[in-house]
Amino acid sequence: MSQLSVEGLAANAAGEAILHGVDLQVSAGEVHAVMGPNGCGKSTLAHVLAGRHGYTVTAGRALLDGRDLLTLSPFERARAGLFLAMQYPTEVPGVKLLDVLGASLRAAGRSPVAADLEALLSTEAERLSVPAALLERAVNVDLSGGEQKRGEALQLAVLRPRIAVLDEIDSGLDVDALRAVARRIEEAPTEGLGVLAITHYTRLLGVLRADRVHIMIRGRxxxxxxxxxxxELERTGYERWDRPAPAEVAVKLGRSF
Amino acid sequence: MPDFRDVFSVAYAAGLDGAGWLQQRRLEAAEAVGTAELPSAAEEEWRYSPVAKLSLEAYLPAPSGGTNGAAGAGDLLGSLRDRWGVLSALVVTFDGHLVSTQITPAAAAAGLAVRPLGDEPEPAGALGGVLGEPSDVFGLMNDAFCSAPVLLEIPRGARLTDPVAVVNVVSAPSLAVFPRLSVVVGDGAEAQVVNAFLSGPQEAFVVPVAELTVGPAARLQYLTLQELGPQAVGIEQTAATVASQGHLAIGLAAVGGGYARSRVDCTLSGRGATGDMSAMYFGDRDQVLDFRTFQNHSAPDTNSNLLFVGAVEDRARSIYSGLIRVGPEARGTDAQQTNRILKLSEGVWADSVPNLEIENNDVRCAHASSVGPIDEDHRFYLESRGVPPDVAERLIVEGFFGEVRGRLPVQSVAAGLDEVVRAKIGPGR
Structure with missing residues (x-):
């Protein structure tokens, strides 16, 4: 059974420390939610796990079934079974979603013949209420936020990763679309998917049942x-947790004295 | 020290076949070649060009008389049919000689005429009517040494459903050829023309001139395919004029040549005329690809939309310089100019120089250019979906060309460029 194990992960972006030692364990079949206010490092966590450029890991490991993802290229991480649904999916001019999925499946040794690929994609597109025309269009180009998110969910369904990191998958989606996406994600764990859903609002958890909820504040x-x-978070907001750790208080007090 | 003028001389021009008017025209131009200087990169139109490095004395003129290329032309015909589909007509020049002219009965019935100019009475303005006096020695050389000028006439109201292809092949080593084509599209007529240049692996010097005349409310799609060999030098000029409500789309696909230059001048001379230009180019190894464009608006309510998209790899260089001129009489002009270049290696060099010269206030003009490597975000996005890095790069490069490929004129032929680009990108990706 697959497991993502993040241990003491610390990372910088543009020279500024953002993550200060994150520990998480997500197993196949589980849905974990990471919640936190804006700027707490949620998206950085998602990007660092997927290997996006512009971040420097300063400490820690992220093991997927025993392999440290942090030593791998973005492609190798995807091959190892990691998927990132981006908060703002990148527009790639002229590159069709169909070709992206075809290339990925071929690289994974799932070499579908054209007819099978078409059947697989149209089945998944239907399940997610994604118009099939989306497959023939350039990836994310001139799509609404909701279409982009459905496209991300479609890729997740087709590529069948072991662990999926969903960065604000709910933003931009209307209620019906959100339900369709959540339903697809909830069906996935029977195939053995572990989900790390990053979200700002509790709205997602109204439709996507989380087994574990983590609150992230200032990179921890x-x-x-x-x-x-x-x-509880819905009642109290983040403020309850958003206070400096005792050690930091001591340091600050020490400084001010 | 040998000089190219010793060989490309009045005597050589005098030995070429043709009607009296053509011979006279050649001799006058050959006289001018004798005193002309090679252009220098100090001139704006040749800025950044390696023209000073050309050794014209290394090239040989095409021998006069027959050629044994006709057999080769037959093979070519078959392979082109596979690549390009049905054609209205096929004209082949081989090592500077006109070896084949074929027209389908349907195109002939529609009125298409393919006229070798060597043995005709002079059709008014067929040569020089659009280009005017050559602006440099290469234009003069074409005037002086064009051995087989061809005129395509599409008469008033005629509509050709399939493209006309003119294919110029250079096979003999170190040969210099001067292909010359005039296309005249009459009032309300419609046509598609492909002018292709191919050469073998050895050195060649290919100096084509094309003149396009688009009549009132006529439509012409014109595509230049430059697939010269890696050692070839190509210096090409296309000049066009579009009359009132006429529509011209000029396309350029340039993938070959060691140094290959294209200059395209399009004058919109009648009210409501449109002259669009698009180009797709890909340079690798030590290729230098050089483009100069001139969108000349000299009538009211005229439109021109230019999109040039290229990639350079290894140590290749590209030069783009474009001028939009809007004359005082051209109110209501809409002119766009976009140049995008993808740098696929550290060692490449790309210049993009837009120029505007606007003498009327009631116009819409815009230019944009971008030069840069593959976007890291694009690469990351595809890789994070499990697309291998080499395939991701190939998809991105193909995608980069997607818009312009779809916009090139004569789509039935332009579609074949996907394969050419794929081959350029290489199996490593």
């Missing part, structure tokens, strides 16, 4: 619990 996981943690 400050609380973890069951779904009830999200309910």
């Amino acid at each position: 996981i400050v609380a973890s619990g069951g779904p009830e943690l999200a309910d």
